Amino acid sequence: MLKLPTDVFYNRIEKMQGVVKEQGLDAVIIASNETETANVRYFTDYSPKFETAAILIPAESEALLLSGPEGGALLELHSRLKEYRKLLEFRESSDPEYPDIEQHDFNKVFSEINGGKPVKKLGLIGTNIMTVQVYEGILKACNGAELVKCDDLLRNMRMIKTTEELELMKRASEIAQRGFDWALGRIKPGMTEFEVEGLLVQSVMMEGAEGTGFQIWCVSGPNTNQAIGRSTHRVIERNEIVQVTMGAAYEGYVGTFGRPFSFGKPSDKALELLKIGLDANKITHQMLREGINAGTVANEVHGYIRKTGFGDYIVYGPCHGTGMMECEYPFIESTSDYILKKGMTFAVDTFLGGKDFGMRYEDAVAITHDGEMQLSRPQQEIIIL
């Protein structure tokens, strides 16, 4: 088993503390919820569940993990950070009252940091995840303080992966690939999309995953046109595209993996789409390397797809960042204008979807000096069973 040592988490906190000081902030508060656990897990190894959570990193004193009243035992088992506070603002969405559990509040929390000095300038990270309840609690306790959104501070820290992080991502991607290979021999026409999803979850858990990294799906026929999909009760048929978008999580890092396949040949147009998707996927893999402009990659790939007549099937750019979040900064879009750096990690996510159907090939890679390090094996041939 691979596991990050506890000092990695303390080093990350210390590094963020340096950034907080440098930015002239008194503290930064970083939010997570059950769907998107990465922000808090990055610093603590704790992933909130039912409840939400945040980490408060002050300029001058110890960091505090803030959680809801009920997750105490979960937190004590997983958090590398021993200081935590239970606040009602982070309780689960059904708003329990917890008459039997002692609670803290935001006023007390802020009085405990920086030797009791009032917070004048507070950074917020993850306001796209933070609940209104938590935000109002902060506003009330930091009455009059300047609030600054600063997601970029954390993104900059997380964008280039360390060797240890790459190892965990490789493990996760390999689990996803092995899980898919195992499941592929068991998926049959006549099964529902939900049944296939169940098989896929079992496959990665059996292979050592801690979860799927996101709610995975299997879609078929017309349902394959969903960029973000959900399995249904639909029965999988022969001669149509079946699409699996799955992942495996390992120690907080996600391996993301997508494959289209069919039982027997699909329609000519569907087959053409699978071929063009696979070519676009290969072009993307070939272009990725340190020093290339992200926009150049996107425009080259989109240019190829447009020439084939499938331009209308483009929904977004050919890659998105990946790591502790299945999808994280940075993106490779036609409008992107930055240079790829060694250690950045992307999901090469070739999704094409029209009114009739769609398909996705997806594998994670890390940028290296002269190309890409593949975390799972990109597909070379169309899969027809």
Next chain:
Amino acid sequence: MLKLPTDVFYNRIEKMQGVVKEQGLDAVIIASNETETANVRYFTDYSPKFETAAILIPAESEALLLSGPEGGALLELHSRLKEYRKLLEFRESSDPEYPDIEQHDFNKVFSEINGGKPVKKLGLIGTNIMTVQVYEGILKACNGAELVKCDDLLRNMRMIKTTEELELMKRASEIAQRGFDWALGRIKPGMTEFEVEGLLVQSVMMEGAEGTGFQIWCVSGPNTNQAIGRSTHRVIERNEIVQVTMGAAYEGYVGTFGRPFSFGKPSDKALELLKIGLDANKITHQMLREGINAGTVANEVHGYIRKTGFGDYIVYGPCHGTGMMECEYPFIESTSDYILKKGMTFAVDTFLGGKDFGMRYEDAVAITHDGEMQLSRPQQEIIIL
């Protein structure tokens, strides 16, 4: 297959529209996210994924489903409501820019409702789920409007289940029970908690579930003390408590199910806890009926547990509401003071957890005139394999 007809969703919207008028509101906006999809699904059958969502129900014009830019195809497949708008505020947590997708904004949205009349009083439901990003978009577009939190309006609508809802809940609970029965024959000492979780997911998907309703878990030995748990890589041993907390979702309704068991006899103290937990569970089931005060139930059950010396293992009350959310209003706590009504649905959630270990028996029931209707079969004997 059971499926609610589309007019059920329109009737729910119409009913809420009546409440909106009655309360003197111009509109209400109701939020959901991927973890807690119930609020939006109740009115639309759509469950957001990666992105968040909301439904805007105006006093005088048609309801609008608000979603992120990428979920279009998912939404068109599932939503019973054909009117929807894509707003950047609901995008997924990685903040993609979507240069290739046309977007709406909150100003346009609010100008489209109630014949363009400005919004002066807006109800908010689900601020414990709504993101700061969405909230700020609303604040800006409804500059100067009075915002009123009114979660109780929706809770009151959802608290008493209809016959059709009870049928869906029964189906979900039965799937969970069958899934557990199937998996129990396959769980062996030497498997990791994660492997068992994988088996359980597969079991309910195979039995016809659309998902597990929440992130389920299997914990063992000392890990069983978590009220909210996560499976780990821990290998399950003989002579210790193994705890499964699982569920099955069916058409948006959750069947929740929990069982402790052991391979061979656990320690005397663990065995005693299992016995007291089972007795407390039976006492709870026997007390539930229309007309009884919720606080009476909680105090009777807690009183029994305290007499046995396990009072310190109490974390919360003996039941919580259940339905589209695994845990929803109302709760049965020692401080509760309301009368149980026919059609209310509860998870009898007998959880006891100490420093050393814990256990949970959990089944869903509906309140009837002279007792409870059991949606899965409560456990009668301690399970030792």
